[in-house]
Amino acid sequence: MLIIDSMSKSLGEFSLTNVSLSVGDEEYFIILGPTGAGKTILLETIAGIYSPDAGRILLNGRDITDVPARDRNIGMVYQDYMLFPHLTVEANIGFGLKSRRADPAFIRGKVQESADLLNIGHLLHRYPGTLSGGEQQRAAIARALVMEPDALLLDEPLSALDVKTRESLRAELARIHEATGTTIIHITHNFEEVFDLADRVAIMHGGDVVQVGTPEEIFRRPNSDFVAGFVGVENLFCGMGSPDGTVAVGDLRIRVEDGMPGPVSLAIRPEDILISKTALPENGKNVFSGRIGTVRQNGGLVRISVEAGIPFRVTLTRQGFEEADIASGDAVYLAFRPSAAHVYSSGSPDGA
Amino acid sequence: MSQRNSSRFRTATVVVALLIAAFIVLVLLGVVTHSPASVLIECLLSEEIQFAVRLSIITSVVSTLLCILVAVPVAYALARYTFPGKSLMNMVMDIPMALPPLVAGVGLLLFFGVSPVGKSLDAVGLTFVFTPLGIIVAQFFVNLPYMLRVTRSTFQGVNPRYEYVAKTLGCTDAQAFWRVTLPMSWNGLLAGSVITWSKGIGEFGAALMLAGATRMKTETLPLSLFLNMSTGKLEFAISAATILIMISIVSLYVFERYGGATHVY
Numbered sequence: 253m254l255i256i257d258s259m260s261k262s263l264g265e266f267s268l269t270n271v272s273l274s275v276g277d278e279e280y281f282i283i284l285g286p287t288g289a290g291k292t293i294l295l296e297t298i299a300g301i302y303s304p305d306a307g308r309i310l311l312n313g314r315d316i317t318d319v320p321a322r323d324r325n326i327g328m329v330y331q332d333y334m335l336f337p338h339l340t341v342e343a344n345i346g347f348g349l350k351s352r353r354a355d356p357a358f359i360r361g362k363v364q365e366s367a368d369l370l371n372i373g374h375l376l377h378r379y380p381g382t383l384s385g386g387e388q389q390r391a392a393i394a395r396a397l398v399m400e401p402d403a404l405l406l407d408e409p410l411s412a413l414d415v416k417t418r419e420s421l422r423a424e425l426a427r428i429h430e431a432t433g434t435t436i437i438h439i440t441h442n443f444e445e446v447f448d449l450a451d452r453v454a455i456m457h458g459g460d461v462v463q464v465g466t467p468e469e470i471f472r473r474p475n476s477d478f479v480a481g482f483v484g485v486e487n488l489f490c491g492m493g494s495p496d497g498t499v500a501v502g503d504l505r506i507r508v509e510d511g512m513p514g515p516v517s518l519a520i521r522p523e524d525i526l527i528s529k530t531a532l533p534e535n536g537k538n539v540f541s542g543r544i545g546t547v548r549q550n551g552g553l554v555r556i557s558v559e560a561g562i563p564f565r566v567t568l569t570r571q572g573f574e575e576a577d578i579a580s581g582d583a584v585y586l587a588f589r590p591s592a593a594h595v596y597s598s599g600s601p602d603g604a
Numbered sequence: 605m606s607q608r609n610s611s612r613f614r615t616a617t618v619v620v621a622l623l624i625a626a627f628i629v630l631v632l633l634g635v636v637t638h639s640p641a642s643v644l645i646e647c648l649l650s651e652e653i654q655f656a657v658r659l660s661i662i663t664s665v666v667s668t669l670l671c672i673l674v675a676v677p678v679a680y681a682l683a684r685y686t687f688p689g690k691s692l693m694n695m696v697m698d699i700p701m702a703l704p705p706l707v708a709g710v711g712l713l714l715f716f717g718v719s720p721v722g723k724s725l726d727a728v729g730l731t732f733v734f735t736p737l738g739i740i741v742a743q744f745f746v747n748l749p750y751m752l753r754v755t756r757s758t759f760q761g762v763n764p765r766y767e768y769v770a771k772t773l774g775c776t777d778a779q780a781f782w783r784v785t786l787p788m789s790w791n792g793l794l795a796g797s798v799i800t801w802s803k804g805i806g807e808f809g810a811a812l813m814l815a816g817a818t819r820m821k822t823e824t825l826p827l828s829l830f831l832n833m834s835t836g837k838l839e840f841a842i843s844a845a846t847i848l849i850m851i852s853i854v855s856l857y858v859f860e861r862y863g864g865a866t867h868v869y
Contacts, residue, residue: 301768321771328772334765338787347783351774399773 253277254403254435259297259307266293269459271307275403275452278433280426282446284470285456286482291439294456295405298437300324311402322351327396331408333388335380341367341391342376348399366398367391369428386417390424397432406438410445422448443483446470455479472521473594480519485594486565487520499595502562507538507590516595522567524592527556527576532587539587540564547573547580560586635845639838647843655820656828656844663736663824664804667743671751671800672793679755680781684764701749708746709813716741716814736822738815743804751800758792759785795862802855806848 254275261268268290275281283291297304300321308317316324335344342363343350349359367373370390380388389409396404409425410418426449429436438449446453446467454464455478463475474480480488491501497511499518506518526532532539542560549555554573558564564586568576578584639647647653681687682694700708716722716732725732732738762785770780786793808826815822817831825844832840 296768299768299772301771320776321768322774322776324772326772328769330765330769332763332765334763334769336766336770336784336788338790347770348773351770351779395769395773 253310253312254298254437255308255310256294256298257308257310259304259309261293261297261302261304263293263302266290267459268294268297268304271459271461273454273461273464275435275437277435278429279435280429280449280451281435281437282450282453283437283439283456283461284441284443284446284453284482286441289456290459291456292407295328295407295437295439298403299326299328299405325399325402327399327401327404329389329392329396329404329406329409331411333380333385333392333412335388335391335395337380339379340376341372341378341380341383344380344391345376345395345398347395362398363394366394369397369431370394370424384417385413386421389413389421393425393428397428397434401434403435403437406436408439408441410442411440425449443471455482457482472592473596474519475596477517480517484521485519486522486567487518487525489518489562491516491518493595497590499593504540504561506593507536508593508595509591511595512597514597516597519594519596520564520588520592522555522565524588525564525566526587527558527566527568527578528585528587529576529578529582530585532585534587537587537589538593539585541583541585544578544580544582544584547578558584558586632849635842636849638842643839644843644846647839648847650840652820652823653828653840653843653847656823656825657847659736659739659822660805660824663739663743664801664807667740667747667804668751668797668801670740670744671748671804672797674748675751675755675796676786676793679752680759680785682752683756683759697752698749700746701753703746705742705746705807705809706813709742709810712738712742712745712810712814732814734814734816734818734822736815739807739811739822739824742810742814743807746807746810747800747803750803751796754792754796754799755789758789758796761792762788791862795859798855798858798862802851802859805851 254273256271256273259268259271266288271294283294285291293302296302298309300316300319304317308315310316311324311326335341336347339347345363345366346359349362354362363376364373367376370393372387372390372394375383375387375391380391383391389412393409406425410421413421422445425436425438428434429449438445440446450467452464453467453470454461455470456462457478463470463479465473470479471483474483474485477488489501491499491506493499493508493511493513493516495511495513497509498505498507499511499516500506501518508518540560542558542564545557545559545563547554547556549570552570554568554570556566556568556573556578558566566586678697682690713733716725716738722732730737732741766784766788767777767780770784771777775783805824806826807824808830811822811824812827812830817823817827819831823831825848829841829844829848832838832844
């Protein structure tokens, strides 16, 4: 269990303000946020590279705030691998055990084990400069894992890799987490990594953690305009909530599940909206009529804008788009469940 | 080169470059080829030139080692840490490089000759004035900034995250430096040492002031060149010059070869 308690750190242009987080044992925890949000300093402060200006860090009940990095038993893996170029893969992976003055035969066995786990057992004699990016990152992960760390910190570990390597290494990370049960904190701005790997996600913005939750919670129920915008909720409206469980946005009254009175923000994910040329039965849903504006094809998805008194954005799969048989200018009906319309009080970008 | 003007401009600049390169080569060839080979070899084998070679090598090697010993920790502090007075310190340590060596020599002479520090060093047997020890100190003082600059830029070129990773793998600050940063800086340190050594072996002004020009006592290669030139023994002067030219060319080659690779990591 890793607990970060009201931690602050100022480091030139980057800073952390009063960050609190707790990461459970064996949890795969992802930190998501734009560049400059303070994600890397957070990891480096947890690792013990910087000491915080204020606050505490507790690892498995022990206060490690003032413990030097070398005694924390926390592993670190960077986007750019940071393999020591003057050492072979074997010496890189064995580096930490050598620091602990372990027996050479023991080191060899552990290194082999760790390399096999990462499928780089055949590369031990090579130098990092001769390896592909994916192989280098495997070696860097093996180097951290061989120490059996209490927590493993990954700073955008897949960002420097090509798409194919990234996908295979992503699967590897899931497998390794499963196999070793290591607590992992992983920084990224790639949503696929979140859905594939994360037990829970924290969103960072401006040096603070603004929301923590399961991927589902973060993506469906953002607690602020920032999070909603960041996770790609394209239908974001300001409205006035009523006690009867509806929100007035423009001329529309939208039924919501967890309504609240007063000025609110309303978030609806574009893939949660149905679109049809024929009138849709209400069945408790929100149904509005409108007219299609633009239709843009984007990979396997089709993004459609619909003017229905207020502008909606709808995302369909290519197949869904063909079945709906619609085109720009068509009159259509939109439908979505009240549970798809997430409400949070407006005017609090850092969350309710 | 699609336009006539730019083509003419190109030709003009390249011609100037060629002329200068030819000028440099001619000047150096003029020295090396001035004496017949037999005379040159005879001089090179003479006791005086042998002495000068030996003294030059010993003093320059020792002063270079001292430069490395001092430059490594100082350059590391300047490259990695922030502390009050750092930029001022950076400037101060570059001063000897901009200073005419003769001025440095006068300063050293006063410091070691008449200052209380110099006198007490002299009292315990460390005499720098008019001794080979003075040559070492003069070379050290004048050349330290070169070693320092190359070393500092080498350390700056090593991403500090290598050290961060080393620390998470159980290293103290010092161990991270020894096991990671220093080996990764090898090329830069080699290049810096070679250029420092080469400048040390050619050091004249400051050494002349502090150590004097005593034949067969403080006679390094440049001092030998100076002494023999002023006493009209041209062949001896030229053989000293020839050795210095060779050393410069080889050093430059090594520096370019390894110095250029400093930022590979």
